[in-house]
Amino acid sequence: MEVSTRPLRRNAALVKGVVVALASLAALTVQASPAAADDACGKQVGGAILAKYDELGRETGPLGCPKDIELDNPDGVGKRQEFAGGTIYWSAASDAHPVWGAIGDKWGALGYERGKLGYPVDDERTNPDGVGKRQQFQGGTVYWHPTLSNGAHPVWGRIGELWGQWGYERGAFGYPVTDEYDAVKVGGNLAENTGVRQRFQNDRFLLWSPGQANAFETCHSECVGYLGVTNEPWVKQTEVYTNLGNGKRSVHVTPTDAAFKDADDDLQENWRQVWANTPLFRNATQTEINSVSKQLYCHAAFAFPSPGGGHFGGPTWDLETWRADIPWDSAEALRTQCNWD
Structure with missing residues (x-):
């Protein structure tokens, strides 16, 4: 007796189509994850910079709205994105951290991430005296106090x-x-x-x-x-x-x-x-x-x-x-x- 193979071929074709569709969807998912971004004040913020931006309260936080899109740093390694209240810097070795105010100005005067201080490795912190501030970088820490430090200075x-x-x-x-x-x-x-x-x-x-x-x-x-x-x-x-x-x-x-x-x-x-x-x-x-x-x-x-x-x-x-x-x-x-x- 002859056994028909048509249903089997149809099923095989159907399975093959499902596999191809799933593979395509998986590929789209893998590609979309690193590029995940969100809109803030009409500009895209994404990745680790977005995570830090969210942590700091987005538009209502100290950073405010983004002023520009994410940019590559001159060192060819890290990224940055400028906001109204400061700039978030990121590298694989240091993660994403904002730099602003007098400490940010001193860091910039010393060459930004290409200077002796390197990338920020922590956010700005309040000192135990409850008044002064500090921020740790790869090469040292910058300290500031409104009346005692004569500006911001690295140690x-x-x-x-x-x-x-x-x-x-x-x-x-x-x-x-x-x-x-x-x-x-x-x-x-x-x-x-x-x-x-x-x-x-x-x-x-x-x-x-x-x-x-x-x-x-x-x-x-x-x-x-x-x-x-x-x-x-x-x-x-x-x-x-x-x-x-x-x-x-x-x-x-x-x-x-x-x-x-x-x-x-x-x-x-x-x-x-x-x-x-x-x-x-x-x-x-x-x-x-x-x-x-x-x-x-x-x-x-x-x-x-x-x-x-x-x-x-x-x-x-x-x-x-x-x-x-x-x-x-x-x-x-x-x-x-x-x-x-």
Whole structure:
């Protein structure tokens, strides 16, 4: 008996058509997903930028309406879209984040995503003081306060690490009031002792030096430090340095002319002036404090005028925390050891 194959062929053709239709639909779905977009104020916003825009309240949020379509960034990697209240930047490594206001202006002045800061990796945040703002980027963090920071300034690298150890803007140095800048006499007394400074509140500075053979011993190799301007009767400023290789610490006091005459009369008052606007080095032991205070006395008592001008011992009184704590047996005993060698 002959069996008809027509129904089977019809069914096969029908199944084939369904498969082709489903495949076409799947292809359309895959293609449409990355290009998902929405209309806002007559302009398209899509992808990760749309997700961030939605999160921030769309047109009624701080960004307002889009001013342009999504654009490729000059680095050929990321995307951006400008809105009335700021711009959202995106890259695969950083995700999408808005940049605006004084922090956005500083970021732009430093080269946008092609500058040292790179892409934003977080939204702008309010600092624990409830007033200041910060935003983290790939290469550092920009801080701003309406009255304390003198604009917006980035903090990064070794200086940023040291600032963080002291408690960020809530610590001893407060907000940055300048960007980092190249400076002389960093890590040593000579003009060729070059390094980096950054000024913070209350005439306090954080410092970095790559290390130089003619610098202070703690800065013969890479070191960080801080400086406080005191303008006290006996002390102009005090610097503290830490060698990042061996951990050695030293204190360098710049005395006034009056200090060479009178500072040895009252060691307690001299010590107070040294630390009047400079934080005492962190985790100081009593032995280190004793040693440094006695070295201070030695400099004040025996820095006699030099025949060639100035005073013996140089322009700063260098106090090294690793020196032994010499007993106060007698003035003469201390005097014979005041070179601390």
